[in-house]
Amino acid sequence: MKMIIAVIKPEQLPAVKQALFDAEIRHMTATSVLGTAPRTEQHMYRGVKKEVSLLKRVRLEVAVNDANLERAIEAISRGCMESGGAGKIFVTELHDVVTVWTGERGSRALY
Amino acid sequence: MKMIIAVIKPEQLPAVKQALFDAEIRHMTATSVLGTAPRTEQHMYRGVKKEVSLLKRVRLEVAVNDANLERAIEAISRGCMESGGAGKIFVTELHDVVTVWTGERGSRALY
Amino acid sequence: MKMIIAVIKPEQLPAVKQALFDAEIRHMTATSVLGTAPRTEQHMYRGVKKEVSLLKRVRLEVAVNDANLERAIEAISRGCMESGGAGKIFVTELHDVVTVWTGERGSRALY
Amino acid sequence: MGISDLEATLLATAPAVVQDAPAFDALSTLWILIAAILVFFMQAGFSVLEAGLVRTKNAGNVLMKNLLDFSSATLGYFVFGYAIMYGSEGLFFGTEGWFLAGIESPVEGLPVEVFWLFQAMFAGAAATIVAGAVAERMKFTSYLAYSFVLSAFIYPIVGHWVWGGGWLAGLGFHDFAGSTVVHALGGVTGLVAAWVLGPRFGKFNADGSPNAIGGHSLPLASLGVFILWFGWYGFNAGSTLGMGEPDVVARVAINTTLAPSIGAVTAMITSWVRYEKPDLLLALNGALAGLVGITAPCAAVSPGAALWIGAIAGVLCVFGIAWIDAIRVDDPVGAVAVHGICGVWGTLAVGLWGREELGATSDGLFMGGGFGALGIQTLGVIACVGFTAIAMWIVFTAIDSVLGLRVSHETELRGLDIDEHGIESYGGFQIFTTD
């Protein structure tokens, strides 16, 4: 199993969420984070340039079975592309999963 | 070593924290996140149904030694069960740990 | 590739960020989290002691190539030391990385 | 020892006074000044209410619109508006007193500057009502253009008809403090604007069913309503334009308290029944609905009637908000239902509970006066609302073709604060901008 971590722009969330749903991936966890960017944005604050080096981003966590990994990555990429193209995806090994209510473990807990 | 990621409902936090303490697991990191849910909740907003597809959740990170993994999972599960039963637990490999102050590394850094 | 997770105090962020930049590590993701601490801080609230068991922390995620792992850890540690010495670093395996825009994958996606 | 009798005596002794300088009534001047200051403060109420009801990413834009529409309203009303509204008699508009030059206040004993101030605050209120209905998607520049036109020309024309000695005044149309002139006018303008603009992204599903797009701060919204209520005492009681009749001022004040109180209660109960839970925003809107409803009849009805008017207004606004959604118009703050629908209701209510002895042109239907008053009230509402709707539709379509009314889809997603003003309303807070 894998844990996919995608960092996208807030305005990309609707598109990415939709893309994942279309790929029948319905579970995820979203966190609002601050991320660095290649080029820093510039806001104005009372006439003074404000170098914003950490920009608002959304961090999505999606746990999937190895079988679904590529499908999930494609879905996320598609969603990002439809909404500007930014976005970074990280994939880490997932050693185990537990659904507390049923007590199920392992990949079965992902269904 | 493993990094346990538990996603629970906010109101479950006190119970889960307590359960972990009872299991002598004292260190953790909590983040407030938004999570998908099997069934979407419905709020009312000025009389209009509000489909909330992303619900407030708390994401707990607990790094433990392999020896304590099961104890930690049981503790979290117990805490969740006492407080409604929802909750999802993810376990990932932890490659290394560093306590900056002492410079200790590896599993010793977890004590 | 590795994903470094560093949990530091908010006031340490400027120093740590600087240290990482000096080590030419420019990309990261920051989240404001609550963390447990060895000794609980005590605030006063209208004259009543407030046991704050969860303190404000900043969680930094930095994905690096294995080659840069030690450099990154040293940089973070240096930054932490310059600013009080607190801080915990976790390292997890990173299975894959994707830069959506270019479609690049693997370690090349980290540059 | 009531000033009222004094006034009487004044008129006797007046001639002696008049020739040298106009004799000012210090007490009435003070009251109208204070009333104007209270009405000014309603601007703060509107801005925090509307800001609280939009998402964080658009809060700053709403605040900016509230500040600037008031500023340009006072300027526009100083240069053009006042002259059109009170400059001179005439069926449809006045034509003297641009820049307030060379005219006196129509109210004996009031310095024209104070009378202007009170009136200018009303113009500002009318303009600002719309900010909420068009929130989260209307271009800032276009909003400025619209608000100047409304407060400098459209509002003064309607105002002239009713208060400036125009044709509706002649017919005996009674709108004491502006249920129609200010609120219905603002509400219908909001309706036209929201309709021309179209709904926010995500407001309506393919099947036309509405989604809720929540505001970001109930404390701000609630504070806004209390500030509005506070200012409304100046709005209604100040419309006596003097302290000559303390009993009238007193009656207006008590009605302006009972109507919103019961409006909040009935709106809450309605929401409770319809949606299972007592809703804060609907209760707040209910209080405003009661205030809007009592604005026209506040002087001419008894406290008992005020209770009826407010109670019905509270219910009306709950159904009104649902109805606006049903016709697929997106009004983020409910301005159309509260100001438009309840403004009309309040005006008609004069024709139902109004009493001649209390200052109405003739007794209302329930007071045994027959349908006469109700007829005139209806006519007046239709005239004012109809004219405003048509005029504003032209204005908005014109602005649309020149400047464009709506921001881009990207801007709407990112929020108007960043794209239109380059600001963040809540620095440091972790926020889901597209929640």
Added chain:
Amino acid sequence: MGISDLEATLLATAPAVVQDAPAFDALSTLWILIAAILVFFMQAGFSVLEAGLVRTKNAGNVLMKNLLDFSSATLGYFVFGYAIMYGSEGLFFGTEGWFLAGIESPVEGLPVEVFWLFQAMFAGAAATIVAGAVAERMKFTSYLAYSFVLSAFIYPIVGHWVWGGGWLAGLGFHDFAGSTVVHALGGVTGLVAAWVLGPRFGKFNADGSPNAIGGHSLPLASLGVFILWFGWYGFNAGSTLGMGEPDVVARVAINTTLAPSIGAVTAMITSWVRYEKPDLLLALNGALAGLVGITAPCAAVSPGAALWIGAIAGVLCVFGIAWIDAIRVDDPVGAVAVHGICGVWGTLAVGLWGREELGATSDGLFMGGGFGALGIQTLGVIACVGFTAIAMWIVFTAIDSVLGLRVSHETELRGLDIDEHGIESYGGFQIFTTD
């Protein structure tokens, strides 16, 4: 010019005027109207203060309670309250003027509607004080029931005793603007309510030691206090019920400034000494304590005495808050200490610094008047507080057995906003709901 000549003429023609209609004092009417408007605004102060002192998950519920208790208070006071309080003489309660029908204001020259308005705002204030003490755990329905009973019956009865010509008025009990009638009454009601309700989950440890459960917004709390202070000028100075004696109004106003100022300072110093750091919330509470303390004696003491009264009130509230915790009663906003304890203090202070020449029944202890005044003040406090405590204890236990006073444990954890109203006070913000 203006008024001056008129008034002059008035003095001549006055007698002639009197016989036909009740002659109103326009100036006094204006002042009491404005004072009532200021007191109304205190409602906004209470709501943001209390909202700021609870956690985000309960803010909306507190705001809702503040809106509805005021609304139902004015309605209840209109239908029943006023008649009981001022309807007719009588040792214990009045019995005429339901719905304000067929009565005149007890104050010569004031239209009854304005007098009612001013009094109704007081009833609303008394009811709303309790919202803070029961915050974060009391059922909304039960709260509505309680607040209607308090403002329609309990408050008017006590009010009648002191201000409506009841037995305490007869004895010469002096409570100029309501340290006891409004604040101690609200405070003790809050104490009873909080005690019957029990503490919030997590407030007290097994050993009875208290934990702090912090509020969510100091800016809101602080704004609330400033709004309350602002409104308090109407509360105290308006209790002159007219502008007949400008010097009294002036004295009240200066005392209402000095007492809270020094109260904030002494409370801050006390917190500094006791808890190492100068505490904002305690300083804010200190200002309120000073205001509550000076409410009864504001007219009858000199500015010097006001300083003493305010200074002591500031210290009292800090110890009071600690004491309430010590007896294991959970008062989230400190209402009991601020309004209850300092309300009692202020009333007794009349017996210490009150001066007959300034309007007190007799000179106070420190003014060389002996223990007489102090005795009567003590008696009055005991009577009012005792009666209120018993009456409200009955009311709350009755409501408890019928509706239940307290929300479920789950609701308390999840927050009252979601469970009782289905709303979120801060949409879009990332919040630790159970922090």
Added chain:
Amino acid sequence: MGISDLEATLLATAPAVVQDAPAFDALSTLWILIAAILVFFMQAGFSVLEAGLVRTKNAGNVLMKNLLDFSSATLGYFVFGYAIMYGSEGLFFGTEGWFLAGIESPVEGLPVEVFWLFQAMFAGAAATIVAGAVAERMKFTSYLAYSFVLSAFIYPIVGHWVWGGGWLAGLGFHDFAGSTVVHALGGVTGLVAAWVLGPRFGKFNADGSPNAIGGHSLPLASLGVFILWFGWYGFNAGSTLGMGEPDVVARVAINTTLAPSIGAVTAMITSWVRYEKPDLLLALNGALAGLVGITAPCAAVSPGAALWIGAIAGVLCVFGIAWIDAIRVDDPVGAVAVHGICGVWGTLAVGLWGREELGATSDGLFMGGGFGALGIQTLGVIACVGFTAIAMWIVFTAIDSVLGLRVSHETELRGLDIDEHGIESYGGFQIFTTD
């Protein structure tokens, strides 16, 4: 005069009263009381404005400073300030009436307590202006010390020169409501303080270029400005010190509306041109700039002139803010530009547009009066600003050497709320404290 003559008549009918008590002008007393209450409320405006413009980690500290500087200001002004300012004639300062003992108000018909109240509110305002300029880095204790000295001694001395019959009054220096006495004084004090303190960590880069350190809540900031504007009507129109001349009060009120309105517009346009986008904070500052600018000339100029004065003030404040950054002084809220620079501008404007017939000492330059008035205004500004700058520089360096002015670097990073007061302004919210 107004009411006063009729009081006279009244006294004729009540000779018993005359000999002992002075005759009070009830109407004027009421007006000045209400004006004082409005000015008091500005304190709330300052506190939310300044709180909104700092980061969350320092909001509580700013609120605390605002509460305490006002409290200590009123106390200091009661004990020392008033006596120095109005206690007795004298070129440089007065010497009677400590604790307000044994003196009467200089204004005929006003009880001294009310006159004191109005003046005390001004002292509080002057002190509080500085809180913004020193925000996020000044020690709380040192701030308390400074604010007491300013309001008890420095402000009263300057005030005496201009309003207390001092040497500038003698020369005919005209500052109707305090562009110089209150605002320029507060602004220059802020400048000196910010300069002595040094900039916040991270404000200026090595090369001296400024970085923006954003505030945390635009809704609070915007509400603050509306509250200030609201209170300003009391500040300016109340400076008539009575209702004797309703037309003057009216003129002041209209000018106090037009100037900020156009100031907001010109500031917005300037920001639009200079920084590509219309900026909310600069528009808000523009409104304040207009208010500060019109404060001195509000009574002595026509509405047309008010438009010029406000428009220029709006532009001035945008450039002023940039200029303050350019000289590497860190003023987090822009107090120096808004109150200091525009305060000076407003005072000089009297010398340009002032008209003798409207109450100015002599016609201004543009009114054909030549350079006379402008010269005296310039002299007055230089004297007041110069004296204040020197005096406060001494005060701050003294405090610095005794208590230390600035918090530690760690405290600055962690925030003053936690370290100085042990509080969190926003409990439960997820916040980037060092954003």
